[in-house]
Amino acid sequence: MLSTDIGIDLGTASILVYIRGKGVVLKEPSVVAFDRDTNKIKAIGEEARLMLGRTPGNIVAVRPLRQGVISDYTVTEKMLKYFIQKAIGKRMLKKPRISVCVPSGVTEVEKKAVEDATLQAGAREVAIIEEPIAAAIGAGIDISRPCGNMIVDIGGGTTDIAVISLGGTVVSTSIKIAGDDFDEAIVRYMRKKHNLLIGERTAEDIKIKVGSAYPKAEVTTMNVRGRNLVTGLPKTVEVSSEETEEALREATSQIVEAVHSVLEKTPPELASDIADRGIVLTGGGSLLSGLEDLIEAKTGINTMTAEDPMTCVAIGTGKFIEFLAGYRDEVK
Known part of the structure; x- marks a missing residue:
C-alpha cells in the first residue's frame, strides 16, 4: 500500500x-x-x-x-x-x-x-x-449532466442549499441554522415552558426520539429528566412530539425560507428540472421527522431524503x- x-x-x-x-x-x-x-x-x-x-x-x-x-x-x-x-x-x-x-x-x-x-x-x-x-455525488446523482438538481444538506452547524448542473453550483446559499440550533431551540423551550434545565445531549435525545418538524398523525411522547429551575432539584417531565414541533418551528421555517430564496434565483430551465426531479435532502439534520413533509407542503415540490443521509x-x-x-x- x-x-x-x-x-x-x-x-x-x-x-x-x-x-x-x-x-x-x-x-x-x-x-x-x-x-x-x-x-x-x-x-x-x-x-x-x-x-x-x-x-x-x-x-x-x-x-x-x-x-x-x-x-x-x-x-x-x-x-x-x-x-x-x-x-x-x-x-x-x-x-x-x-x-x-x-x-x-x-x-x-x-x-x-x-x-x-x-x-x-x-x-x-x-x-x-x-x-x-x-452531498450530490454521495447521494448518487450524476452531477456532470446538464440537468438541474437541488440539494439541501442539513448538517450540525450549517445548512447548505444548492442547485447543481454540469458539475458546478448554479445558485447556492449557506445558512447557519442546522442540527445544533434544533438542540438549542429544544433547550430554550424546556426552560421557558417547563422551567426545566437540560443539557445539549438530552436535547439531542429528545430531537432524535420525538422531534418533529411537521404535525404527526400519531403523537409520541418521552420522559425527560433535568433540573427544576424553581426548586433546584432534579425533575422528570413528559414531552410530546407536538411540543417539539412548536419548539423547532422557528428554526425549520428559516430553512424553508432559504430553500424558497434559492428557488426564486434559479434559472427557469433548471427550475422546471427541479419541479420534475424533486428536492434531495442530505446530512444528519435531514433525519428530523417531518422535514420532508414540511418542505413539500411549503414549496409544492416532491421532497425526498437520500438513502444514507449521514454518510x-x-x-x-x-x-x-x-x-x-x-x-x-x-x-x-
Whole structure:
C-alpha cells in the first residue's frame, strides 16, 4: 500500500473518513477533551463526546469546529491527525491525498485554514470541495449532466442549499441554522415552558426520539429528566412530539425560507428540472421527522431524503478525489 486517497467530511457535529476502495471507515463526533492545566489532550471522538457537560473544572470538552468553520486551529489539527492515523493505520510509505469538504459560504481565509490544518495533519496534497456538490455525488446523482438538481444538506452547524448542473453550483446559499440550533431551540423551550434545565445531549435525545418538524398523525411522547429551575432539584417531565414541533418551528421555517430564496434565483430551465426531479435532502439534520413533509407542503415540490443521509457528504468527498484522479489521468 503505497498511498491512499482519503475523503474527509469535516463536520461541526461529526467527522467521517472515506477511503478509496473501502468506503466510510470511520465516523466519530468532532469533540476533543483536553486538560486545561497541562494542555494535554485526554480524549478525541466518541469518548470525548460522553464527557460533554460532565467534566471537572480542569478538563474541558470542546468542539473545535463551529458552524462548519475551524474555531480552534491547533485542536482541529491534532484531531485530524488522530482520525487520519486511526483510519489508515501508522504504516504509510507515502502521505495520502486528501479531499475535504467545506460549507458553500466559507471565505478564502476559512478555506485556507482547512487546507493548512489538513496538510499539517499529514496530507500530501489537499483538494477542497463544497458540501452540496459532495452531498450530490454521495447521494448518487450524476452531477456532470446538464440537468438541474437541488440539494439541501442539513448538517450540525450549517445548512447548505444548492442547485447543481454540469458539475458546478448554479445558485447556492449557506445558512447557519442546522442540527445544533434544533438542540438549542429544544433547550430554550424546556426552560421557558417547563422551567426545566437540560443539557445539549438530552436535547439531542429528545430531537432524535420525538422531534418533529411537521404535525404527526400519531403523537409520541418521552420522559425527560433535568433540573427544576424553581426548586433546584432534579425533575422528570413528559414531552410530546407536538411540543417539539412548536419548539423547532422557528428554526425549520428559516430553512424553508432559504430553500424558497434559492428557488426564486434559479434559472427557469433548471427550475422546471427541479419541479420534475424533486428536492434531495442530505446530512444528519435531514433525519428530523417531518422535514420532508414540511418542505413539500411549503414549496409544492416532491421532497425526498437520500438513502444514507449521514454518510452522503463523506462518500461524495471520497468519490470526488477519485473523479480528480481519473480526470488527471485523462489529461496526461
